Amino acid sequence: MKRSMYSLILTDDIIQAIDCLASKQGTSRSNYINQILANHICFVTPEQRMQQFFTCLIDQMERMQGIFRIQEQGSNAILSIFGTVQYRYRPNIRYQIELIREMQNEIVGQLKISCRTQSKTLLSAMNDFFQFWIQLEQREDPTDMRVEELYTVRNGRMTRLMLQRGMTDDTVLGEAVGAYIQMFHSILQSYFIGLQNEIPDFILRHTLTMQYRAMLSQQIQHL
Secondary structure (H helix, E strand, O other): OOOOOOOOOOOHHHHHHHHHHHOOOOOOHHHHHHHHHOOOOOEEEEEHHHHHHHHHHHHHHHHHOEEEEEOOOOOOEEEEEEEEEEOOOOOEEEEEEEOOOOOOOOOEEEEEEEEEEOHHHHHHHHHHHHHHHHHHHHHHHHHHHHOOOOOEOOOOOEEEEEEOOOOOOOHHHHHHHHHHHHHHHHHHHHHHHHOOOOOOOHHHHHHHHHHHHHHHHHHOOOO
8 A cells, every 4th residue: 555745734732642642552653643544534554454463363372371472573564472392491483473564465474483492403303394394285285385485494494475365354364374373383292292202203294194184174264
């Protein structure tokens, strides 16, 4: 959505009040005035759409009874979610959601998944899981394989594009992203438990595939 500069003549007292309210919401004067005008004419701004998306996502993750921790990034378009896995020092897994401001095309943003560790062993295990996950999705749910560069794996981090998949309601989209993160984290947890118990690789992969199929069948809509 294009933005342009306009000149307005307003009283100083109103501007002071606007600046105070904008500061409380952590936004700029221009953006706050833009939101006020949008509300007045019943127009949904990109910022409001992103807020609706994240509100739904946060509510969903907070219902997981302490499994995930939310960290807001001071941006309308970015949110980080942390979850731990039961592996040695219980490393943190970071799920960072970055939305495209417009959210109108098929690609609405990207999900970055990374492990906060310096352990080469753990990073290697994460990279192995990322490759397994990509192959799993390509085989079990190939709907999105037409999208170029759907995945990127580099240095212990996987980036996956987030797609509309026909979901025009931002709350439904937020729920779909939340369900995807929950599924990924649950299967990642099972993966690390399997590694610690020294389960043979082919048995572990089969078990994770069965878990993925069961969880996927319970989701009406997903990424």
